[in-house]
């Protein structure tokens with residue numbers, strides 16, 4: 001009993017003194033306390049996350065190596081899938097539009113599908129990032145959020161070569177090349193934020209409901225149809241306009257097409273709505289994941 | 301009242317002022333597993349079950365109010381029957397399982413060799429698994445590169461490092477795991493009965509390595525059913541029983557009390573090395 005009281009007393013020691021005591025341990029100190037559904041102390045968590053960022057990059061590199069990403073043929077293979085998809089949709093949309101397609105429509109379609117593939121690829125891969133982490137999650141203490149983050153990195157690396165395929169299509173379509181095209185960078189960044197947020201959310205959810213993975217393709221397919229990819233954002237009938245704003249990647253995709261097709265800066269409202277969605281989803285996704293992650297080791 | 305609070309028994313025996321050089325402090329920790337009884341939790345089954353009031357969650361109290369302190373440089377052995385909560389305790393120390401109640405404080409970098417071994421993806425090569433595991437455990441790339449050859453050499457798996465780990469035998473798995481854990485230069489090494497897989501030669505080698513590590517100023521926690529190695533390697537030991545800390549003392553007394561309790565006697569089987 002007495003020891004208990006002493007312990008409590010030691011804990012109330014002002015932080016300065018406590019730190020002094022730990023100097024001899026050369027920095028590393030871990031305190032594990034119950035917060036199974038609470039959010040862990042953010043400061044130390046972010047510090048650990050940053051310290052182990054190399055893990056996320058290495059995991060992504062390893063995943064890509066397994067897919068022969070480093071060979072030219074392997075890269076071609078990765079590009080082939082979205083490209084073929086673009087051809088299929090082009091055929092479909094062209095028939096539905098009775099051949100009346102605006103100038104540069106194919107470039108719009110291909111560009112849209114490529115960015116969407118970045119988003120959906122990140123989400124689709126991340127859904128099994130935690131449950132597939134197996135022994136690593138069971139045996140090592142590290143910020144689990146690195147696992148879904150790593151899949152976003154992977155998806156981004158796979159997106160970059162597709163962008164280079166887009167360039168000739170853009171040029172052949174006779175679309176303008178201007179300085180405003182640089183807007184694609186912040187646009188892709190907001191989409192990446194959304195992708196990271198959604199990825200964390202589904203990765204955590206998959207631990208509790210193992211069939212999330214099987215629902216996901218349908219959700220992603222509908223999500224794609226609800227985004228201005230197979231059509232232009234300005235073709236959306238008025239009574240569907242809310243859908244564009246309610247879609248976290250709707251506004252960024254509209255901005256993406258606007259920039260590439262017209263060669264001028266996107267409407268600020270699109271950028272702001274996209275940024276708000278991206279930041280909001282990133283924060284809520286991360287907090288949801290972090291509040292759950294202490295529970296993962298027991299649930300796998 | 302058989303179960304003793306560790307601090308009470310330990311304080312008079314050890315010359316240390318409490319907390320002075322404690323590397324691991326476990327304070328009144330309880331761990332309760334809440335597990336779903338479903339084979340695979342799915343959204344569908346949750347929906348289908350909504351109407352009925354079925355209990356599908358069972359609670360297991362794996363640790364009950366365990367308190368103990370491990371001092372810098374000491375080697376703690378943990379013995380106990382199957383399901384006593386040894387692995388749970390070690391995983392709580394490693395920060396993998398959060399305590400349901402209580403507090404765990406750990407000073408220093410931890411390296412773990414838990415019952416499941418290294419490697420999280422059997423399709424990746426040994427090399428990739430070592431690198432990824434090391435980075436996740438908080439080592440820098442430089443540290444890993446410096447250690448890598450040593451790890452491979454100790455495990456004697458030079459020819460297999462670029463093969464997928466699914467092609468490894470379970471002994472090779474175990475050797476790599478052991479080699480990674482001991483070569484990481486940890487301040488604290490947590491080992492959960494992962495020493496028994498190697499062949500006789502490797503067992504001897506790993507025992508020697510353990511001896512060497514124990515002699516250094518590292519803190520080691522060793523869970524083992526091989527009571528002989530507990531006696532030879534540890535300088536203090538605890539006996540877990542049904543989630544409670546039943547006894548803490550020197551290894552000889554613990555092994556004696558434990559074997560007496562199990563009614564098996566200290567024969568060749570229980571004393572077998574590692």
Ligand SMILES: Nc1ncnc2c1ncn2[C@@H]1O[C@H](COP(=O)(O)OP(=O)(O)OP(=O)(O)O)[C@@H](O)[C@H]1O
Pocket residue numbers: 297298299333334335360361362380381382383384385386387388389
């Ligand atoms: N993931 C889990 N979910 C639910 N209960 C668990 C889980 N892991 C362990 N338990 C329960 O917790 C208790 C302690 O288990 P633990 O693995 O700590 O035992 P142990 O002492 O390591 O046993 P062994 O000697 O067999 O390794 C057991 O009753 C076990 O059923």
Ligand SMILES: [Mg+2]
Pocket residue numbers: 386387388415492
């Ligand atoms: Mg065990």
